[in-house]
Amino acid sequence: MAEAHPVGFQWVVEAQKRGARVIHIDPRFTRTSAVADKHVPIRVGSDIAFLGGIVNYILSNELDFREYVVNYTNAAVLVSDKFEDTDDLDGLFSGFDPEKRTYDPTSWQYDVEDESGDLHKSQANGSEEHAEHRETAAGLQNEAHGMQTASHPRRDETLQHPRCVYQVLKRHFARYTPEMVEQVCGVSQEDFLDVCRAWTENSGRERTTALVYSVGWTQHSVGVQYIRTGAILQLLLGNMGRPGGGIMALRGHASIQGSTDIPTLFNLLPGYLPMPDANKHHSFTDWVDSVRNPGSKGFWSKADAYAVNLLKAYWGDAATADNDYCFDYMPKITGDHGTYRSVLDMIDGKVKGYFLLGQNPAVGSAHGRAQRLGMANLDWLVVRDLFEIESANFWKDSPEIETGEIVTEECATEVFLFPAASYAEKEGTFTQTQRMLQWREKAVEPPEDCRSELWFFYHLGRMMRERLAESTDERDRPLLDLAWDYPVHGEYDEPSADAVLMEINGYDVATRRPLSSFTEMKNDGSTLGGCWIYTGVYADGVNQANRRKSRHEQSFVAPEWGWAWPMNRRILYNRASADPEGRPWSERKAYVWWDDDAQQWTGADVPDFEKTKPPSYRSPEGADGVEALEGIDPFIMQGDGKGALYVPQGLVDGPMPTHYEPVESPFRNPLYAQQANPTRKEYRRDDNPMNPAPPEDHIDVFPFVFTTSRLTEHHTAGGMSRYLEHLAELQPEMFVEVSPALAAERGLEHMGWCHVVTARSAIEGRVLVTERLRPLKVEGRTVHQVWMPYHWGSGGMVTGDSTNDLFGITLDPNVLIQETKVGTCDVRAGRRPSGAALREYVEGYARRAGVTDHVYPPIVTVPDGDTASDDPRAPEASDDRHPPEEDE
Numbered sequence: 001m002a003e004a005h006p007v008g009f010q011w012v013v014e015a016q017k018r019g020a021r022v023i024h025i026d027p028r029f030t031r032t033s034a035v036a037d038k039h040v041p042i043r044v045g046s047d048i049a050f051l052g053g054i055v056n057y058i059l060s061n062e063l064d065f066r067e068y069v070v071n072y073t074n075a076a077v078l079v080s081d082k083f084e085d086t087d088d089l090d091g092l093f094s095g096f097d098p099e100k101r102t103y104d105p106t107s108w109q110y111d112v113e114d115e116s117g118d119l120h121k122s123q124a125n126g127s128e129e130h131a132e133h134r135e136t137a138a139g140l141q142n143e144a145h146g147m148q149t150a151s152h153p154r155r156d157e158t159l160q161h162p163r164c165v166y167q168v169l170k171r172h173f174a175r176y177t178p179e180m181v182e183q184v185c186g187v188s189q190e191d192f193l194d195v196c197r198a199w200t201e202n203s204g205r206e207r208t209t210a211l212v213y214s215v216g217w218t219q220h221s222v223g224v225q226y227i228r229t230g231a232i233l234q235l236l237l238g239n240m241g242r243p244g245g246g247i248m249a250l251r252g253h254a255s256i257q258g259s260t261d262i263p264t265l266f267n268l269l270p271g272y273l274p275m276p277d278a279n280k281h282h283s284f285t286d287w288v289d290s291v292r293n294p295g296s297k298g299f300w301s302k303a304d305a306y307a308v309n310l311l312k313a314y315w316g317d318a319a320t321a322d323n324d325y326c327f328d329y330m331p332k333i334t335g336d337h338g339t340y341r342s343v344l345d346m347i348d349g350k351v352k353g354y355f356l357l358g359q360n361p362a363v364g365s366a367h368g369r370a371q372r373l374g375m376a377n378l379d380w381l382v383v384r385d386l387f388e389i390e391s392a393n394f395w396k397d398s399p400e401i402e403t404g405e406i407v408t409e410e411c412a413t414e415v416f417l418f419p420a421a422s423y424a425e426k427e428g429t430f431t432q433t434q435r436m437l438q439w440r441e442k443a444v445e446p447p448e449d450c451r452s453e454l455w456f457f458y459h460l461g462r463m464m465r466e467r468l469a470e471s472t473d474e475r476d477r478p479l480l481d482l483a484w485d486y487p488v489h490g491e492y493d494e495p496s497a498d499a500v501l502m503e504i505n506g507y508d509v510a511t512r513r514p515l516s517s518f519t520e521m522k523n524d525g526s527t528l529g530g531c532w533i534y535t536g537v538y539a540d541g542v543n544q545a546n547r548r549k550s551r552h553e554q555s556f557v558a559p560e561w562g563w564a565w566p567m568n569r570r571i572l573y574n575r576a577s578a579d580p581e582g583r584p585w586s587e588r589k590a591y592v593w594w595d596d597d598a599q600q601w602t603g604a605d606v607p608d609f610e611k612t613k614p615p616s617y618r619s620p621e622g623a624d625g626v627e628a629l630e631g632i633d634p635f636i637m638q639g640d641g642k643g644a645l646y647v648p649q650g651l652v653d654g655p656m657p658t659h660y661e662p663v664e665s666p667f668r669n670p671l672y673a674q675q676a677n678p679t680r681k682e683y684r685r686d687d688n689p690m691n692p693a694p695p696e697d698h699i700d701v702f703p704f705v706f707t708t709s710r711l712t713e714h715h716t717a718g719g720m721s722r723y724l725e726h727l728a729e730l731q732p733e734m735f736v737e738v739s740p741a742l743a744a745e746r747g748l749e750h751m752g753w754c755h756v757v758t759a760r761s762a763i764e765g766r767v768l769v770t771e772r773l774r775p776l777k778v779e780g781r782t783v784h785q786v787w788m789p790y791h792w793g794s795g796g797m798v799t800g801d802s803t804n805d806l807f808g809i810t811l812d813p814n815v816l817i818q819e820t821k822v823g824t825c826d827v828r829a830g831r832r833p834s835g836a837a838l839r840e841y842v843e844g845y846a847r848r849a850g851v852t853d854h855v856y857p858p859i860v861t862v863p864d865g866d867t868a869s870d871d872p873r874a875p876e877a878s879d880d881r882h883p884p885e886e887d888e
Contacts, residue, residue, distance in 0.1 A: 001212060002032040004710040005250050012212075021198055025050070027707055028737070028787050029772035040195060042185050043776050044707040044785060045662040045822040048222060049184040049671070050192070051229040052176035052659060057196040058236050059170040065204050065238030069159075071580045071632050073235050073643040075166040076155040082107035083163075085172055086658050091674025093654045101679055102130035108648045108655045110153035111163065134652050134681055135335040136277065137267050137816040153640070165646040169232070172656050175671060184659065184670055186776025186783065203237035206586045208245035215252050216709060219821045221680040224814040225657040228647070232657070235643040241576030241608070241634055243591045251433045252716060254423070258431030261565070262504070262531050266337040270504075270531035271306055278332035284324035294624060296639035301625025305523040305532075312528035313503055316483030321525055329478035336681075338816045339365065340809050344683055346374030353380045357420070357453060362390035362398065363793035364717030366818040368805035369761055370687060372398050376406045376413055384418040384456060387723045390793040390802075392417045397794050399761075399805070403839050418456065421446035428454065428497040429537075429545050434570070437537055438562040439546035451492065458486060458495040498543060504530040505538035514538045517567055533565045544568065557604045567606050575601070575609040575634035576643075582615035582631075609636065652813040653679045661693065663810045664824040666703060667779055668694040681811035689759040689851040690808045691824045701849040702758065702824035704742070706786040708803050714791035722796030734765040734792040734800025738827065742784040743769045747829045755832035756786065756825050759846040760808055762832040763801035786827055801832075 002009045013035065016022050024036035033039035042050055058064050069075045084094035084107065095104035132138070159166040178189040185192075202209045211234055217226050230247055231240070239245030251257060262270045269275055273291060281287040284307070291303035311325035319325040343361070345351045347370065354375065361371040372394045375381055383392040390398065392415055400406040425446035429437045446452070461484055468476045486495040486503075506515040506529020515521065516539040518532045529535050537544050544563035551558045557570050564570050571577070574592050579585055582594025582601075592603030594615050601607035610626065617631035633641025647655045660677045661669045669675045675694060691702045713731040714721040721727040736754055738746075748754050748767045755764040765788065775782045792800030810819045826845070833841045846852055 001214070001250055002035060003030050003712050004214065006712060008250070021202070023195055023198060025195070027773070027785050028709075030709075031712070033772075038191075038194065038198075040187055040191050041774060041776065042187055043778055043783060044705055045220065045665065046185040046659070047217070047226050048229050048657045049176060049659040050181055050187060051226075051233060052173050052657065053178060053181035053192060054196050054199060054233055055169070055229070055236065056173040056176045057178075057193075058200060058233070059166075059173065063200045064236040067579065068238035068576070068585075069166070069236060069645075070157060072241075072576050072634055073165075073645050074640060075159055075164065075169075075645055076157050077165050077640075077642075077646075078111040078154040078156060078161060078163045079165060079168055079646065079648070080107055080109050080111050081163060083168070083655075085168070085656075086654075086672055086674075087171065087175070091658065091660070091669065091672025092678060096678065100128075100131050102128075102134065102652065103654070103679065105130065105649050105655075110648055112153050130652050130679070132277075132279075132335075134679065134813045136333055137265075137336075137338065137814065138274075138650075138652075169645055169656065172658075176659075180671065183779055186778045199233070200237065203239055203245075205238070206588060208239050208242050208589065209234075209237065210239070210245055211247045212250060213247070214250045214709070215256070216821045217249075218812070218815070218817050219819060221663050221677045221810050221812055221819040222653065222657070222660055223812045223817055223819075224651065225653060228651070229657040231643070232645050235645055238576075238585070240643055241571060241573035242585070243571065243577065243589050246571065249433055254432060255430040257433055257435060258429070258437075261431055261435075261533060267333055270310060271533045273303070273307060273310065276327075276330050276332045278334045281332070284327040287327065292625075293639065296624060297619075297626075297628040297633065297641050298637050298639055299626060300637065300639075302518075302521075302523075305521040306518070308523045308525060309506055309521045309527055309529040309532060312509070312525055313506070313530040314483065315478075315481050316528070318481035318483075319525065325525065326478070326481065329481070336816070338811075340683065340811065340816070340818065343371055343374040344685065344688070344809075346377050347687065349377060352378060353382070354378055355382045355384075356391050357384045360385070360389045360391045360717035360719050360793070362394050363802045364790070364804065366804055366807040366820045367688065367760055367809050368802050369400065370809070372400055373405065373687075376400070376411050378413045380414045380416065382416045382418065384420045384453070385719055386420055386422055387719060388417060388795065389717075389719045390795050393795065399794075399801075399838070402835055404836055405839075419448065419450040421450045421452045421455075425450065426452035426454070426497075428452075429501060431565075434564060435572075436562045436564040437534070437545035439543060452494065454495050454497055454500065455492065458484075458488075459493070501543065501545070502538050503528075504534050506530065506532075506535050514541050516540065536567050537563045537565070555604055559605070569606040569608050571605055571608070573608050573634050573636070573643075574603075574605055575607065575636075577603075578615075580615060580632045609634065653677055662822040663693065663819055664691045664702070664808075664822065665693045666699055666705065666783065666824055670779060677813065679813040681813050681816060683809050686852060688809050689846055690810065691759050692849050692851065693824070696850070698849045699824070701845060702826050704784045704786055704825050704827055706756065706788065706806070706823055706825045707821050708788050708790045711789045711791060714789065716791065718791040718793055718796060721791065722793070722798055725797055728797040731789075731791075732798045734763075734789070734803075735768045736765040736827070737768045737770055737773055737787040739773045739775055739784060740769055740771065741775050741782075742773075742786070742827065743767065745784070746827050748827070749829070752829070753831045754827055754829050756788070756806060756827050757832075757842065757845050758806045758808070758823060758825050759842070759849060759851045761805040762838060762842055762845075763803065763805055764832045765800060786825065 012022060022036040023038045024033045025040045025042055027042055027044045029039055094107040156164045178192050181187055181192050182189050199209055211230050234240050234247055267275045276287045288304045288307050292301045308325050312319045315326040342351060362368060365371050375394055395411040395413055396408050424443040427442045429439050431437050465480060468480060486499050488495050506527060507513055508527055515529060515535050518535040521527050521529060521532060547560045549560040554560050559568055577591035578593045584590035584593050592601055592605055592607045595602045600611050601609050613631060615631040619628045619630050629636055629641050635641055635643050659671050661667060661675055663676050692699050711731050713727050736756060738748060750767055750769040752767050753764060754767045755762050773785055773787055775784050788803045790803040793802050807820045807823055
């Protein structure tokens with residue numbers, strides 16, 4: 001956090017000055033470790049074993065915050081008697097289909113009194129649905145929509161029933177002992193138990209502990225389950241929904257939260273509404289019902305209003321009740337349309353054009369070679385950026401030019417490079433990790449032809465609509481009927497960002513009165529709003545995101561600095577900061593509470609609960625939606641109102657986190673026979689080879705583990721830093737960080753050259769020998785970990801090889817995020833080969849590793865008028881219907 005988020009880290013330092021203890025768990029000693037009270041080095045890829053050990057420590061010693069756990073989590077709920085755990089099936093849960101490599105989650109469900117309940121059965125539609133969830137990254141949808149469960153499953157408030165979630169969880173994590181943590185993670189039992197004591201002793205009624213993770217935690221084949229384990233820990237200790245507690249994700253950019261709220265993702269719409277699925281959502285009602293799940297608790301029951309308002313914001317007057325508010329105009333997904341599927345489809349000639357805005361996949365995405373070869377097989381590519389980045393000039397300056405895989409004169413991709421305005425040259429909002437919208441003014445006018453994204457897309461849309469204005473073709477109606485009438489200003493007709501924010505907020509169609517809350521949204525077309533969770537950012541016609549009152553002039557919650565969704569609430573689910581009777585758990589940490597005299601919730605923050613619903617409220621039989629939320633259901637977006645220690649549906653890879661080895665690992669899974677995540681998303685192709693892992697042979701070809709992260713002086717793929725002389729001077733060269741022991745073993749000289757090899761590529765860098773990385777003892781043998789930054793490429797003032805070239809493409813099955821925080825490699829002294837010899841060198845490694853008989857490079861720039869499909873070396877189209885792997 002000190003390295004990658006130094007501005008935010010000042011508050012950690014401030015807390016430390018006031019007595020907070022800071023523990024840093026990281027494979028490498030970093031700038032954060034240097035100021036932390038304790039640094040715990042860990043084997044990369046083993047976090048679930050480490051956190052699972054803490055869960056076991058809590059449960060075996062009964063250190064959970066019991067009153068919180070019983071009332072606010074699903075600990076007391078009984079699980080079906082058909083459920084079998086990983087202990088029973090050696091690393092698999094019940095319902096696994098080895099042919100599809102997915103689960104039928106029927107046996108995972110809660111034990112409901114009425115076994116014929118439609119909701120109970122509708123949530124477990126077999127492995128076919130899980131296979132579809134993996135293709136469409138439906139875990140992203142379930143993350144936001146929560147579990148949709150029967151309103152009244154059977155419970156045991158004593159937590160003694162062997163099938164209650166508490167006991168299921170306790171058995172599941174029982175094997176995650178301190179000894180096992182030491183064996184798997186390389187963390188000494190002393191260090192591990194010190195973390196356990198610190199976390200538990202600083203949690204409970206009077207104290208809270210915060211968990212902060214870097215976004216790299218998601219970049220694993222079990223990334224979603226990493227975060228689930230953190231959530232389980234924080235729920236058991238009563239740290240969710242309370243001041244000083246919670247979980248904070250450190251995002252990669254200032255507005256990554258904003259780009260998921262109003263998304264740049266193929267499967268989500270603004271406000272976490274799912275993109276309609278062509279195979280399932282044949283009508284507006286089908287789509288909305290898939291979100292609100294009639295019969296469930298919570299505020300997703302109002303999804304029809306959120307959806308109607310979004311469609312009205314898109315198509316305005318054209319969207320009416322008679323045409324289902326133009327639902328048929330909406331694009332529909334048909335499967336995996338993610339970034340990695342797309343780039344492989346480019347290689348296969350299935351994609352003609354590509355837009356890149358503020359993204360540099362030639363450097364910043366996994367398997368850089370595949371990214372560049374894919375772009376070299378397009379008809380056209382649009383790049384908007386501050387500089388001519390690697391993704392714009394791959395056709396004339398890339399590693400594949402050197403190897404002969406791309407021939408400049410024969411590469412048919414037409415690249416359109418548009419100069420972009422920087423963040424200081426445009427106005428609008430950032431939404432950061434706290435869900436806070438902060439308005440930024442334009443500091444200076446953008447130079448020459450540089451323009452904002454808002455300008456680019458508004459005028460692109462305007463020009464397309466003008467060209468099609470006389471069209472009578474039905475397929476053009478969605479574009480022509482768009483509400484595309486934003487006011488413009490200035491010499492270049494810049495659209496008003498203020499007006500866009502107003503539309504996102506929403507307003508009454510007849511009067512244009514801005515809505516103050518999403519509860520004002522109607523499902524009859526009389527209101528519109530572009531993102532329901534942002535409603536209120538323009539309350540009373542005031543740009544709330546532009547507030548900048550000093551923290552010294554307001555309460556510690558600082559409600560008048562920017563605006564946080566939803567409804568300017570600074571801590572989500574803050575009903576959990578009060579006990580079941582509505583009283584603060586701790587007067588010292590009083591945050592929101594029930595005012596019995598006023599008969600409403602009040603406090604320092606906006607209560608995340610119906611304002612007048614008392615703690616004593618119990619739902620009537622048959623209630624659903626908001627009415628079904630009881631006075632002790634603080635997690636109001638979940639289908640049962642409770643925090644989930646166990647997830648009966650929604651995740652593709654299981655109801656509880658389980659330690660699986662990374663896809664590339666030098667170790668056998670010591671907990672189960674199942675080696676890696678059995679449901680991971682793979683693309684098995686000749687151009688995407690994966691290094692061998694146990695129980696496969698030849699793992700000694702790639703004996704070391706490598707990982708990546710950031711430097712303060714550079715920004716992600718380097719497009720905003722390698723081209724600036726001051727930052728380039730501070731970190732001028734790509735380097736490879738190794739321990740003194742590994743340097744001695746491989747003959748690496750400090751500040752000399754070395755190269756790192758995987759089955760995909762080999763890259764080189766300067767050697768940095770440092771004790772910040774130290775060998776770990778795992779399974780009784782030494783594991784060397786190698787660290788590299790990932791900011792370098794062929795462009796800018798300082799150039800170097802790209803670390804992401806080393807990774808293959810394997811994805812988490814829930815959200816389709818790549819595993820780019822752990823891989824296996826070899827490290828050798830000296831510079832890598834160049835030209836065609838580089839491919840021969842890498843292919844030699846692949847052959848020795850038994851990865852493939854031969855790694856055929858995709859043919860993307862073929863001389864003499866031949867096509868890739870005519871070439872016998874061209875890879876076959878991907879087929880993701882794999883037979884089970886040997887180790888599965």
